[in-house]
Amino acid sequence: MADGDLPPESRANAARLLLSAGEPALPLLDVLMTHDDASRFLLEAGTQNPTAAASLLLALDLSRVSEEQVIALVDRAAEERSKWSARALVRMLDGSTKVVEASVRGLARSTGFSQQTQPAEWHAWWAQRQDIEPERWTSRLLDDLVERTQSLERRQQRLDRMVLEAYRRLYIVTPPESRAALLPELLESDQQPVRDLGFELADRELSANATLDPAVASEAIALLADPSPGTRASAAKLLNRLAPPDAGVPITRALIAETNPLPADALLAAAARWPAPEIVEPVLEWHASRPPGAGPRGAAPAAL
Incomplete structure (x- = not known):
């Protein structure tokens, strides 16, 4: 050179x-x-x-x-x-x-x-x-990354538990007349555990014959399109209990678009509250797709 x-x-x-x-x-x-x-x-x-x-x-x-x-x-x-x-x-x-x-x-x-x-x-x-030997370098990096990921997951789980406990305590100490704004906030959270807590507390309030803020129903309708099948199922169940007058069309649309048996079962049960010609075809399809007594087939006749 x-x-x-x-x-x-x-x-x-x-x-x-x-x-x-x-x-x-x-x-x-x-x-x-x-x-x-x-x-x-x-x-x-x-x-x-x-x-x-x-x-x-x-x-x-x-x-x-x-x-x-x-x-x-x-x-x-x-x-x-x-x-x-x-x-x-x-x-x-x-x-x-x-x-x-x-x-x-x-x-x-x-x-x-x-x-x-x-x-x-x-x-x-x-x-x-x-x-570290050069030949083991990549495998050691992967081991370190796996350990780091697991540590972060454990930390996130601890934080999730702390957040949920904080929300529970906040809900308990909040006067009943002031709780209206808290439930929609929980339901619109992008954290699955917080949303699940919102559904749990909403069910508890309904079981105590409480009247929920209309915003709760609005959030539940929006969650019918959530990526999580569990969230869609919980939203349909909550709407079935709330029975808001404007939920018929969203329930029908969600049922027509649904491909997962878990939310389909809840949607079929909810659809019985709002009969519509559009639900006949998806109801029959779910009825035919499941064995007797399993999942959506059991809810399908009621929807018809």
């Missing part, structure tokens, strides 16, 4: 071979980066694949190249989930502010640990993993 008499193609090939040589080539790369011509070929080769980019990052003196060039190499190295790339990106955590920011993003991209945002966290992370 330092021989100016060689054709450019030969020098470019030499750069690619050297960057793929791994650990033994790092001292030579450091020396070659002091030669203008050689460094040009190395930098060009370094941007061609993640392994080459990581090799160059592990060898170069940051003071010899521009910040933009270093960031380009960091971005390229981050495309590969290898120990070699991770090692190179951790080394760049001692660079300029922009290089550090790019390295943190690159490490998150390369490893999947997006929750770590500080260089010190990544240094500690690397210290715990630098002795």
Whole structure:
């Protein structure tokens, strides 16, 4: 590469071979980066694949190249989930502010640990993993990600329980005349456990002969189109108990569109309150599709 008499193609090939040589080539790369011509070929080769980019990052003196060039190499190295790339990106955590920011993003991209945002966290992370064999690197990353996912799921479950308990207590201590606004809020939540609590509390109020706010029925009608079959079933059951005068058409449309037996059973039972010619065909289809006494077939005759 330092021989100016060689054709450019030969020098470019030499750069690619050297960057793929791994650990033994790092001292030579450091020396070659002091030669203008050689460094040009190395930098060009370094941007061609993640392994080459990581090799160059592990060898170069940051003071010899521009910040933009270093960031380009960091971005390229981050495309590969290898120990070699991770090692190179951790080394760049001692660079300029922009290089550090790019390295943190690159490490998150390369490893999947997006929750770590500080260089010190990544240094500690690397210290715990630098002795892992390269062949086991990917499997270790997957193990770490599975463990992290399970930890987040447990944390989310704890938070869900805390939220539900808070809503229960709030509902209990809220005066009956002020509870009207709380039930629709629960039903319109994007969290399934909170919606389920809303249905539970609405059923409890109806069992106590309470009169619910019309907004509860409006939310239940909207939930007939929810992606969750369980939510659609609960909405149909609630509407069947509330029997609002404007629920007939939404119930009919939901029954015609329904493909899941769970909400279909509840919709068939509710449809009996609002007979309409449009429900005859879906009722007969559900009646024919189930064995005697199972699911929607049992509710279908009542709908007719």
